[in-house]
Amino acid sequence: MFEANPYPEEVNAALSDFLLRMADTSLVLGHRLSEWCGHGPILEQDIAMSNLALDLIGQARNWYQLAAVQLGQGQSEDDLAYLRDAGQYRNVLLVELPNGDFGQTVLRQFFFDAYHYHYLKALTESGDENVANIAIKSLKEATYHLKWSSEWVIRLGDGTEESHRRMENALRELWEFTGELTTPNETDQLLTIMGLTPDLNLIRPLWEQQVQVVLAEATLEIPNRAWMQKGGKNGVHTEHLGFLLAEMQFLQRAYPNCEW
Amino acid sequence: MVAHPDLQTQFDLRVAEDQRIEPKDWMPEPYRRTLVRQISQHAHSEIVGMLPEGNWITRAPSLRRKAVLLAKVQDEAGHGLYLYSAAETLGTSREQMIDDLHSGKAKYSSIFNYPTLSWADMGVIGWLVDGAAIMNQVPLCRTSYGPYARAMVRICKEESFHQRQGYEIMMTLAKGSEAQRAMAQDALNRWWWPVLMMFGPKDDESPNTALSMQWKIKRFTNDELRQKFVDATVPQAEYLGLNIPDPDLKWNETRGHYDFGPINWDEFWEVVKGNGPCNRQRLEARRKAHEEGAWVREAAAAYANKRKAKSEK
Numbered sequence: 278m279f280e281a282n283p284y285p286e287e288v289n290a291a292l293s294d295f296l297l298r299m300a301d302t303s304l305v306l307g308h309r310l311s312e313w314c315g316h317g318p319i320l321e322q323d324i325a326m327s328n329l330a331l332d333l334i335g336q337a338r339n340w341y342q343l344a345a346v347q348l349g350q351g352q353s354e355d356d357l358a359y360l361r362d363a364g365q366y367r368n369v370l371l372v373e374l375p376n377g378d379f380g381q382t383v384l385r386q387f388f389f390d391a392y393h394y395h396y397l398k399a400l401t402e403s404g405d406e407n408v409a410n411i412a413i414k415s416l417k418e419a420t421y422h423l424k425w426s427s428e429w430v431i432r433l434g435d436g437t438e439e440s441h442r443r444m445e446n447a448l449r450e451l452w453e454f455t456g457e458l459t460t461p462n463e464t465d466q467l468l469t470i471m472g473l474t475p476d477l478n479l480i481r482p483l484w485e486q487q488v489q490v491v492l493a494e495a496t497l498e499i500p501n502r503a504w505m506q507k508g509g510k511n512g513v514h515t516e517h518l519g520f521l522l523a524e525m526q527f528l529q530r531a532y533p534n535c536e537w
Numbered sequence: 538m539v540a541h542p543d544l545q546t547q548f549d550l551r552v553a554e555d556q557r558i559e560p561k562d563w564m565p566e567p568y569r570r571t572l573v574r575q576i577s578q579h580a581h582s583e584i585v586g587m588l589p590e591g592n593w594i595t596r597a598p599s600l601r602r603k604a605v606l607l608a609k610v611q612d613e614a615g616h617g618l619y620l621y622s623a624a625e626t627l628g629t630s631r632e633q634m635i636d637d638l639h640s641g642k643a644k645y646s647s648i649f650n651y652p653t654l655s656w657a658d659m660g661v662i663g664w665l666v667d668g669a670a671i672m673n674q675v676p677l678c679r680t681s682y683g684p685y686a687r688a689m690v691r692i693c694k695e696e697s698f699h700q701r702q703g704y705e706i707m708m709t710l711a712k713g714s715e716a717q718r719a720m721a722q723d724a725l726n727r728w729w730w731p732v733l734m735m736f737g738p739k740d741d742e743s744p745n746t747a748l749s750m751q752w753k754i755k756r757f758t759n760d761e762l763r764q765k766f767v768d769a770t771v772p773q774a775e776y777l778g779l780n781i782p783d784p785d786l787k788w789n790e791t792r793g794h795y796d797f798g799p800i801n802w803d804e805f806w807e808v809v810k811g812n813g814p815c816n817r818q819r820l821e822a823r824r825k826a827h828e829e830g831a832w833v834r835e836a837a838a839a840y841a842n843k844r845k846a847k848s849e850k
Contacts, residue, residue: 334600528596
């Protein structure tokens with residue numbers, strides 16, 4: 278288990294906020310992917326999506342455990358996952374969007390993986406060794422995820438007319454939710470100054486480059502729309518998250534204080 | 538078809554000597570047909586069986602339970618994959634087998650036509666449904682057809698892990714609050730009889746048993762396995778402090794086995810015929826996944842062809 282590192286109050290609050298964001302983001306995306314289990318388009322890809330979901334849920338557990346330690350209020354990973362409401366969730370909006378068709382799921386995954394991979398890589402240099410260690414572990418998985426989702430974006434973008442059209446639709450649906458991935462908020466700004474997290478402004482060009490290369494190979498055009506939605510990192514979500522949490526948290530809420 | 542006498546004799550001898558039959562060996566057509574039917578039915582059961590448990594992945598009550606349940610259902614997909622591959626060695630394609638499932642021609646285990654109504658059902662399915670499956674499947678690790686036997690060795694290892702996980706869910710609930718204990722008892726009440734039906738019809742009404750025993754595809758009869766299962770399960774239920782919903786259940790000193798009450802075979806045959814509580818929903822879910830995935834499979838094939846054409850230039 279982790280041992281808490283001592284920080285000034287303000288920094289510790291920001292670090293906890295960041296840890297919850299990492300945890301919530303992985304959990305919510307893992308949860309969405311797990312909705313595919315038993316319903317995938319090909320048995321092999323059903324299995325692959327469960328793999329991604331399992332990796333992400335595992336990562337979420339590590340981040341929650343560390344968050345609980347830094348928060349120092351005796352909470353468990355499950356308290357943090359199951360007993361916070363939407364306004365307290367810190368995940369980026371992209372990951373809470375419904376799965377849509379397989380193309381939309383794959384594109385959402387790719388946008389996330391392209392950020393996650395570069396971000397984790399930089400996060401392995403974090404001044405907090407607990408954070409760096411989780412990043413090192415997660416990076417191996419994120420590397421595989423990025424490969425999987427890139428390949429599928431290319432395959433579907435450059436597959437048939439129908440698959441190309443569906444990927445264009447997915448791009449229209451998802452694009453405005455990508456900006457938040459690499460836009461720092463106050464938490465990021467403080468933690469970057471403290472040397473605990475990488476500067477998202479430096480991650481953005483890496484993300485853009487990755488996206489350009491893959492979308493070009495997929496024969497897909499990047500939308501030239503500039504407006505980007507944001508809010509998840511500060512607890513202001515889409516309408517979808519409340520339903521996801523209602524389902525996920527149902528047993529813990531209906532039968533409080535039980536062991537499962 | 539009349540078999541060449543030498544080939545038939547060689548086959549009979551190999552089976553009698555407990556040697557494995559392999560894909561390229563000669564085999565009688567009815568043996569091949571029986572295997573394709575049984576293995577594909579088994580594969581379909583794994584795939585359809587993902588649905589009732591899949592229901593609860595998004596509602597699992599802790600992160601650990603969520604991960605364990607998801608991994609379990611994923612294992613079932615993996616079992617489906619090995620079994621389809623084993624059946625393909627007999628000359629029937631996966632697409633053909635899946636079409637037969639979707640058209641209703643091929644069957645799958647009736648147990649998956651029952652609904653999963655509470656979290657305790659995840660415990661009971663692991664404990665009893667996987668437990669019954671293990672009773673059925675362990676002897677299949679020695680079945681005469683090589684690829685099937687090898688697939689079963691891998692599957693049985695994972696199944697016994699699943700069974701322990703299920704029993705652990707039951708133990709947690711049994712030690713939990715009153716509401717949790719009630720949830721566990723309710724799940725046992727609903728699943729007990731359908732689980733006993735998983736072993737199939739009584740021996741004198743099982744049309745396929747005799748030949749399958751002779752070919753060493755099957756190693757024990759349905760009734761033998763059912764008895765073995767009841768004997769193993771009663772003490773486990775006692776340990777949990779749960780009541781098996783059968784007033785006739787009692788230890789028979791003379792037989793050295795538990796006696797149990799009559800099974801409602803009308804219900805069994807109704808579910809087999811398609812009238813179980815979820816038959817329609819399960820098949821619809823499978824068909825829907827397949828139909829909605831058609832464009833993905835077409836795109837993957839088209840892309841692979843483009844790549845191939847490029848590399849040949």
